[in-house]
Amino acid sequence: MDLQFLSETEPAVKTIGKNLTQEKQFMAREEKLAKKEKKHYALESHMLNAWYGEKKILNDINMKIEANTITALIGPSGCGKSTFLRLFNRMNDYIPIFRKTGDILVDGEDVYQKRIRIEELRKSVGMVFQKANPFPKSIYENVAYGLRIQGEKRKSVLDLAVEKSLHQASLWDEVKDDLKKNAMALSGGQQQRLCIARALAVEPSVLLMDEPASALDPHSTHRVESLILELKEKYTILIVTHNLHQASRVSDYTGFFYLGDLVEFNNTKDLFTHPKKEQTENYISGKFG
Amino acid sequence: MFKSSRNRIIDKSFQVIGLATTIFGLLILATFIFYIFYVGATRIDWAFMTNLPSRFYAKAGILTAWTGTIWIFVLTAFSAIPIGISTGIYLEEYAKKTRLANILEINISNLAGVPSIIYGLLGLEIFGRFLGLGRSVLAGSFTLALLILPIIIVATKESLRAVPQSLKDAAYGLGATKWQTIWTQVLPVSFSGIMTGIVLALSRVVGETAPLIVIGALAYVPFVAKTPMDDFTVLPMQIFNWISRPQHGFIVNAAAAIIILLIIVIILNGFAVFIRNRASRKNNW
16 A cells, blocks of 8 residues: 555656656766776775784785675684674674774775764674574564564564565475464574574675584585575675585685684685695695694 | 492482471471461451551551551662662673772672661661651662662672573674663563562562661551651561560560561562563573
8 A cells, every 4th residue: 555655656756857867877877887997895804903802813814705605714713714704794892802903894885984883784794693593582573573673563564574584594384384483492403594584584785604504413504505505696695614515515715714814715616626725725634623 | 438339428418418407497487487377367357457556455456567568668669670670781781891890790799788777877867867858658768779779780680691692692683782682682581580689679678677767667657658758667667666565465466467577578479470480481491
C-alpha cells in the first residue's frame, strides 16, 4: 500500500525533475570517470602498525583487497591476523591498551577518522566470530536484531529480512517451522550459520570471518565453506583460518602472516604452489606452525 | 597404608564433618523457630494485626509496625534499586579502568561491611538534620538505602562481569551502541544475578533496627504513617521494645510479631525469587 502511494506521486515528481535528470546523469558519468581513475579497493590497509601496550602486533602491513573476492589470512597463532581482521570493523577499540598507526580504508574511506560513526561502519562491515555466539533468544529475534536496533519495527520488513537472510545462509529449510525456537537449542553448525544469517540481515558489503569453522565438525565445516563461496557474489569476504586446506579451497587470495609481518600476499593458487618466500613454504609444508 | 586409601578416609571424614555442621546449624534454627511459634502463635489474631500500640499488652497490636515495615521496604527499594543498578552498570561497563576506579571499587566493597549503626549516624546528620526530614519514613528509607547500596552495586557488577564477552561482541558487531548492547543483551542475561543481590539487600532492610533507632524512629507511634513525611515504627523496633518490658505478656507479643516479620520476609523473598526464575527461564543458556 505504501508503494501505491509512491507511484501516484511519481508523475508529479517526474515533471518537476525533468530538467534535473539530464544534469544528474551527466554528473553521475563524471563521478564514475573520477572513480575509475582513482580505483577504490573494498578493503585497504596502508602502513599499518599496531600495539598491545608495549608489544608490537603488526608491522607495516600494506594490503589491497578487491570487491567480491575471498581473501584468506593464514599464519601461526599470535601472528596478528585476527587483530588485523578486527581493524576493519574497529572491534579492537574495546581493548584499552590497543593502539595503531597507519590507515585502514573500507570503500576508500578511512574508518578511523573522527567523523566515522562506529555503529554505521559495523552495519556495512559484518562479522562472524570463531565461536558461534547466538543471542539467547529465538531464531527469529537473532536474525532480526540488527534491524531492530536500527529502529525497524514493521513486521513485514522484519519477516522478509529474516527469511531472506536465513535462505542466504542456507539455514531456512532446517528452521522455517520453528523460528520461535531458542537459538541455543540449535547444533553448533546451525548456530554458526545462524550467526552468518544475522550478519547478512543488516546487508553489509563486507564480511569478516574469524576462524568461522574452527569449532565445527567436518560436515558443518563443508556447509559453511560452500556457503562462503556462494556469498562471494555479493560480498567481499576476509577470512582468518588455521586450516590451510580451507584457505586453498575457498579463497581467491591468501595472505601469510608471521610474527606481525605480512610475509606474502598473492593469489591463492600461486601462494600454495609457488610460494616466493622460504617462510611461507615452510609453513604451508607443515615444517612449523 | 596406601596413599589412595588415606585419601579415601580424608574424603569420607569431610563428608561426615560437613553433614554434622549442617545439622548443627539447622537444629539451632529449628529450635528457635519452634520456640517462637510455641510462645507466640496463639497470640496472632485479627485484633493483633489491626490494633495500635498500647501500654496494656492484651490490647497492644502491630498495625503501625507492619505498615511501617511495608512503607520502609517500598521506599527503600524505589530509591536504592535504580541508583544501585545504574552505578553498577556505569562502573562495570562505562568507567575507564583507572587507578581511581580501582580504589573506588575496593571502597564500595568495604562499605558493605560497615556496621549499620554508622549508617544511622550518617542518615541522622544528612537526612534528619541537614535535609530536615526529621524522623520521617523518608529519612529512614534513605538511610537504609545507603546501607544496601553497596550490596546492590557489587551484585550488579558481578553479574555484569559474568556475561560472556562473545555476547557483547555479537551485538557490537551488528552495529549496536553500548547502551543498546547493555539494554537488549547484557541486562536480560544478568538479570537473575542482579535480582539475587537485591533480594539479599532488601531482606536486610526488613530486619534492620540499629540505624532506625539512631535516626529516632519511635516504638510508640499511635497512628499509621499516611505520607512519607510521617513518623513511623517498624516491626523490629516494636519487637525490640517489647522484649525489654518486664511483663510476660509483652514477651508473647514479641514472639507473635517475630512470626509476622518472618512471614513478611518469606513472602517478599518468594516474590523476588519468582521474578528471577521467570526471567532466567526466558534466557536459558
